[in-house]
Amino acid sequence: MRMTDKNEREQVKKLNTLKVIAEKLNEANELDIMLKEVLHELLSLIGMETGWIFLVNNSGHYTLAADVKLPPALTWQDKKPMCEGDCWCIERFNNGRLKRAVNIIECKRLENAIEYHWGETNEVTHHATIPLRAGVENFGLLNVTSPKKTHFSSEELALLEAVAFQIGTAIKRIKLAETEQKMALMNERNRLARDLHDSVNQLLFSLKLTAGGAKEMTDDEKMKDMLSYMINLSQEAASEMRALIWQLRPQWLEEGVAMALMNYGKVLGIEVAINVDGVLDLSPEIEEVLWRIGQEALNNIQKHANTKHSTLNIIVKNNSVCMDIIDQGNGFDFSKMKGTGSLGLASMKERTDMIGGTFNLETAVGKGTKICVSLPI
Ligand SMILES: Nc1ncnc2c1ncn2[C@@H]1O[C@H](COP(=O)(O)OP(=O)(O)OP(=O)(O)O)[C@@H](O)[C@H]1O
Ligand SMILES: [Mg+2]
Structure with missing residues (x-):
């Protein structure tokens, strides 16, 4: 009992x-x-x-x-x-x-x-x-x-x-x-990008056309100068808007990350030679990481490397994907980078670490720069 x-x-x-x-x-x-x-x-x-x-x-x-x-x-x-x-x-x-x-x-x-x-x-x-x-x-x-x-x-x-x-x-x-939250955020970003593209971008374009038309209609030199200035400003605003939209809405959603980076290079005026080995059937999460890292690498080439050419290699293996972004530009001394407060390289590494990948940087003054990321898939 x-x-x-x-x-x-x-x-x-x-x-x-x-x-x-x-x-x-x-x-x-x-x-x-x-x-x-x-x-x-x-x-x-x-x-x-x-x-x-x-x-x-x-x-x-x-x-x-x-x-x-x-x-x-x-x-x-x-x-x-x-x-x-x-x-x-x-x-x-x-x-x-x-x-x-x-x-x-x-x-x-x-x-x-x-x-x-x-x-x-x-x-x-x-x-x-x-x-x-x-x-x-x-x-x-x-x-x-x-x-x-x-x-x-x-x-x-x-x-x-x-x-x-x-x-x-x-x-x-x-x-x-x-x-689910990430997907919702991505959808929201896409919506915002679409709206910006369809509204503000079109308005800027109309503004530029109108200013161009007005310039043709006047003989006043001062007025012509001001209208030229307006045309340039609206052109600049449209370019910035285009880059912003690109950042918000990577078109890899339709075309894949390699094409997206090549097109982003075009926006920045950098030629990107692409080599892809393997089938790019990657999860949205991995594509987003590759896209963000590639984007920052191309930004850096445009800002610091003093070259208009770059190479992008993407190799898909059994359980990993490797991406290299290479330029033959200025290169730099990485040991002097500590404590400069710049975020680009650090956030590339953070993004890679977050999904258990590895990040490598090879560079030397005058020898160009190579960024390699390897992510588990
Ligand atoms: N491809 C490159 N060629 C030459 N120098 C580079 C390249 N990439 C990075 N650098 C150097 O490394 C530094 C750090 O790069 P990082 O992307 O972290 O910062 P940043 O581009 O200066 O600023 P941001 O925080 O806006 O990215 C740069 O300031 C630049 O001197
Ligand atoms: Mg940077």
Whole structure:
């Protein structure tokens, strides 16, 4: 009888855990905050002390997304031991062998902590590792433990797995919402570009024509000068508007990123020789990144390189796409660039990093400049 009572209490506790976690996940809209809150909640519900969540991107790079009560041995220098290096759970995840919740025999990070005397480990040595998944998509892993805990029962693992499924589904929901927002933003930009093109641009054109007509009708030299000035101004405004529209509405939507960059080059007066290898069947997200980076690279060529020629190579491989933008212009000394506050190169690198790609710059004074980005697809 007593045994049944105990079982029932356990059962109720488990259900309560699942309910509280589901509620937490349901109300969350931001990934980082959600993971932090849910980890806190989970640990207190299951009576464990320490936990952390790694998110892993498509190319296998991991980031520490949330952590609770890590021992000092893992938190020195801004949690350096948790942000770099390999460990068995990440390795297993990346090999596709982490399908279920498991007892990780020992934690390599903690082992290293002891071997290299990184500090107090608070007697934490082992942890359970649970993949965060939704359907076939894998987002990362959840690790939980407590001091002196070396083994997790199959019941504990089953509960953790159920919670991890909930977290995985919530991650997917938030990611979908983010994509939706991006699409909405892109549509809004396209609308704005269309409107600018159809209204302001046409008005500027009419203004230029009218001023031209008026100039023909007058013999007053002063008036002619003023009208010429108006013609030039409206021409300039139209050019600026055209560049602005281009920035807002990349026509790659219809023609692909290579053509779009070639056409953008035309707007800037830079010839772009294109070489494409492979089929450019890229996601809108990747195309947007290539487009923005290419655009800034061409802006830089026009502003700084003192040449009118450039080359654009795009190579699509099995799981990556590489883009080079090359000019044979001035080149520059990159080591002198630090602290100048210019944003172009920095934002190219940021955009690449954000989707787990690599960014490279080769340049030297008098030797031209080559920008290479490689993005996972
Ligand atoms: N293709 C290039 N050829 C020669 N110099 C370049 C080239 N690209 C960049 N540079 C040099 O690197 C500097 C930094 O470039 P970056 O794009 O970061 O800033 P910027 O173009 O000066 O300003 P912005 O923030 O508007 O982009 C430039 O000021 C220029 O001196
Ligand atoms: Mg720039």
